[in-house]
Amino acid sequence: MEKSVNAIIPGLCARVVVNEGDKVSAGQEVAVINCMKTEISVTSEWNGTVKSVLSKEWDELEVGTPMVMLVVDGD
Amino acid sequence: MLKVINGGIETLVEDWPGRLGYLGKGMAPSGAFDNVGLGFANLLVGNPAGEAGLEVTGGFFQGEFLTDSVIAVTGTDMKPSINGSPIPMWESVAVKKGDVIAFSHIGEFGFRCYLGIAGGIDLPPYLGSKSTCIFGSYGGFDGRKLQPGDEVKFAAPRGKLKDLVGRKLKKEAIPEYSREWVLRAIPGTNTSPDYATEEGMDYLFSHTFRIQHTSNRSAYRLEELPEGFFARLDGGVGGSHPSNILDHAYAMRGALNICGNTPVLLIADGPTLGGYMCALSVINADLWKVGQGTPGRDFIRFRVCSQDEAVQARLDRKNLFTEDALV
Numbered sequence: 568m569e570k571s572v573n574a575i576i577p578g579l580c581a582r583v584v585v586n587e588g589d590k591v592s593a594g595q596e597v598a599v600i601n602c603m604k605t606e607i608s609v610t611s612e613w614n615g616t617v618k619s620v621l622s623k624e625w626d627e628l629e630v631g632t633p634m635v636m637l638v639v640d641g642d
Numbered sequence: 643m644l645k646v647i648n649g650g651i652e653t654l655v656e657d658w659p660g661r662l663g664y665l666g667k668g669m670a671p672s673g674a675f676d677n678v679g680l681g682f683a684n685l686l687v688g689n690p691a692g693e694a695g696l697e698v699t700g701g702f703f704q705g706e707f708l709t710d711s712v713i714a715v716t717g718t719d720m721k722p723s724i725n726g727s728p729i730p731m732w733e734s735v736a737v738k739k740g741d742v743i744a745f746s747h748i749g750e751f752g753f754r755c756y757l758g759i760a761g762g763i764d765l766p767p768y769l770g771s772k773s774t775c776i777f778g779s780y781g782g783f784d785g786r787k788l789q790p791g792d793e794v795k796f797a798a799p800r801g802k803l804k805d806l807v808g809r810k811l812k813k814e815a816i817p818e819y820s821r822e823w824v825l826r827a828i829p830g831t832n833t834s835p836d837y838a839t840e841e842g843m844d845y846l847f848s849h850t851f852r853i854q855h856t857s858n859r860s861a862y863r864l865e866e867l868p869e870g871f872f873a874r875l876d877g878g879v880g881g882s883h884p885s886n887i888l889d890h891a892y893a894m895r896g897a898l899n900i901c902g903n904t905p906v907l908l909i910a911d912g913p914t915l916g917g918y919m920c921a922l923s924v925i926n927a928d929l930w931k932v933g934q935g936t937p938g939r940d941f942i943r944f945r946v947c948s949q950d951e952a953v954q955a956r957l958d959r960k961n962l963f964t965e966d967a968l969v
Contacts, residue, residue, distance in 0.1 A: 575747050576651060576700045577938035578855045602700070602937055603858035607651055627855075629939065630747050 569618060571633035572611050578602030580626040583635060589617045591637065598622060598634045615639040643708040644759070646792040650745065651700030654774040655763055655782035655794070656680065658692040661771035665894055665914045672773035672781060673895075675699075675859060675910050675933030676754050678817055679717040681963045683758025686714035686734040688799065688806045691963035693762035694772035694782075696794070698755045701747040703788070707737045711796060712760040712806040718752030718819070718934065720745040732811040734760075736803065751819035752934040760799035760806050777860055777911045815967040821940045822850060823931040825924045826947035826955065827898070832887065832919035835873055838900075842871035846898075846921060847944050851905065855938035862907040862932055864942060867900070880917055889917045896924035898944075907932060907942075927955035 574580075581599040585591055591611045598609040615637035622634040646653075658680055660673025674680035674697055681691035696703070701720045714734045715722045722729050723744050729735050737743070745755065765772045765783065774782025783792060799806060827847075834843045851864035877886025885900040892899065892908055897920040899906040907924065909932050924932065925947055935942060947955075 575702070577936055579938070602855050603652070604856050605652075605858070607700070627938065 568639050570613055570615070570637050570639050571621070572597050572609060572635040572637060574600060574628035574630060574632040574634055575609055576600055576602050576607055577629055578607070580622040580624055580628055580634065581606055582624055583620050583622055585617045585620070585635060587617050587619060591615060591617060600628060609634060611635075611637065613637060613639045614641075643796060644705045644794045645708055646705045646788045646790055646794065647742065648702060648704035648790060649788040649792070650698060650703035653699070653703045653788045654697045654776065655694050655765060655772055656697045656774060657694040657772045660773045660910070661769050661775070661781060664769060665891065668914050669769070669778065670775055670911045670914060671895060672771065672775040672910050674756065674773075676717060676756065676930040678930040678959065678962065679754065679756040679933070680758070682732065682811055682815075682967070683714045683716040683756040684762070685963045685967065686716075686732070686809045686811065687712050687758045687760040688801050688809075689758060689760070689762050693758075694765065695759060695763065696757040696788075698745055698757060699753060701745050704742065704744045707739060707741045707743070708793070709739055709796065710803060711737050712799065712803050713737055713743070714758045714809075715755055716758070717755030719749030720747065720755050721749075722755070732816055734806055734809040736807045748936065751821065753936040754933050759796050760803060761797040764795040764797040775911050810969040811967055812969055815962070817930070819934060821936070822943060823935050823940060824943050824945055825928045825931055826951065827922040827924045827944045828947055828949060828952060829922050830920075831893070833921055837873055837884075837919050838871055838921055839873050842867070842873070843921070845871065846905070847946055850941045850943045853935050853937050853940050853942060857935075857937040859909070859911040861899075861912050862909060862935060862942070864905045864907070866903040867905060871903070885918050887917060887919050889915055891915045892920060893923045895929055896926065898922045898924070909933075925952040925955055927952065927959040
C-alpha cells in the first residue's frame with residue numbers, strides 16, 4: 568500500500584532528507600519544514616520504501632501537503 | 643502532575659498578563675499569546691483567568707497524568723484525546739492517573755490551544771510571572787519548551803475536583819476564529835506626515851497582510867509595504883533606510899515596527915527598544931487574535947480605533963471570564 572508523509576504545519580520546505588528507493592522506518596525523519604524560524608522535523612509513521620519525493624526546498628506547504636510517497640512494508 | 647511524552651512543536655508554560663515592569667531592563671512581558679484562550683481554559687477549571695496553563699503551538703503534544711485532575715482545552719481544534727478517545731473543547735473534563743492526553747495538528751482555524759489544569763501549574767514565579775520567555779531562556783519550565791520526560795506539577799485545585807467537571811462555555815461566548823484577523827489599532831507613534839505618507843497609512847489600514855511563515859512569539863512578520871509608504875528619503879541620523887530612527891522604546895506588546903519595508907508586529911517575547919519606526923499599536927484587547935494567526939496561512943488587517951474604544955474593549959475583555967459565560 569502507498570502512503571504519503573504529509574506536512575504537519577504550514578511553512579516552507581527546508582529539505583527532504585530521503586531519496587527515491589531509500590528504506591525508511593517508522594519514526595525516521597524524512598523531511599524538514601521551516602516555520603516560526605525553527606526547523607520542524609517530519610517523520611514517517613510507517614516502515615517502507617520511498618517511491619517518490621514530492622517536495623523541494625522553498626515549496627510552500629499547508630498542513631496535509633504530501634511531501635514523500637512511500638510503499639509501506641508488509642502489503 | 644503531568645509527565646511529558648512528546649513536547650510537540652512548541653509547548654510552553656504561560657500565564658497572563660505575563661512579566662510586567664521590566665521593559666526598562668530589556669525583558670519582554672511574554673505571557674499567553676492568546677490570553678482569551680488561556681482565560682477561558684482557566685475559568686472552566688475554576689482558576690483565576692491569568693493562572694498559568696500550557697500553550698500548545700502547532701500541535702502534537704502528548705503527556706501522561708500522574709494524578710487525578712480536571713482539565714479544559716480551548717483554542718484551535720487540535721483534536722485533543724484522552725487514551726485515544728476524543729474529548730470536547732471549551733468544557734472541563736475529569737482525568738485519572740495514568741490517562742494519556744494527545745493533540746494532533748492545528749485545526750482549520752487558529753494556531754494555538756491552551757490546556758488549563760485545575761489549580762494551575764505549580765512553578766515558582768520568576769520576576770512575578772510563571773510565563774516562559776523562550777528567546778531569553780527564563781521563566782516557566784526551566785526557561786524552555788517542554789521535552790519528553792519533564793514532569794509538570796499542578797497546584798491544589800480551588801474546590802473539589804468533582805464540582806469542577808462538566809463546566810461548559812456558552813456557545814456564544816466561544817471566540818470567533820477566522821483566517822483573516824481584524825486587529826483594532828491606534829496610529830503612531832511614527833506616522834504621517836513626518837514618517838509615513840497619508841497614502842501609506844491608508845494602505846496600512848486597508849490592506850490585508852499575509853502572515854509570513856517566519857513569525858513566532860517574538861514577532862509576527864507581515865508582507866512588505868509598497869513604494870510610497872515612507873514620507874522620508876532616508877532615516878537621517880537614524881540610518882540610511884527611511885524606516886530607521888534613533889533608538890527608542892517600543893510600545894510592547896502590540897507595536898507595529900516597520901523594519902526596512904517589512905511591517906513586524908512585536909508581541910509576547912518581542913524586543914523592548916530599537917531603531918525602527920512604529921506606525922501603529924494594536925490594542926491590548928485584540929492581542930489574543932495575533933496568537934491565533936497561523937504563519938504562512940492566515941491574514942491580518944488593521945482597523946483604526948480610538949483610545950476610548952481601546953479602553954472599553956480592554957474592560958470588556960476583562961469581564962469575559964465570569965460564571966455568566968458558562969452554561
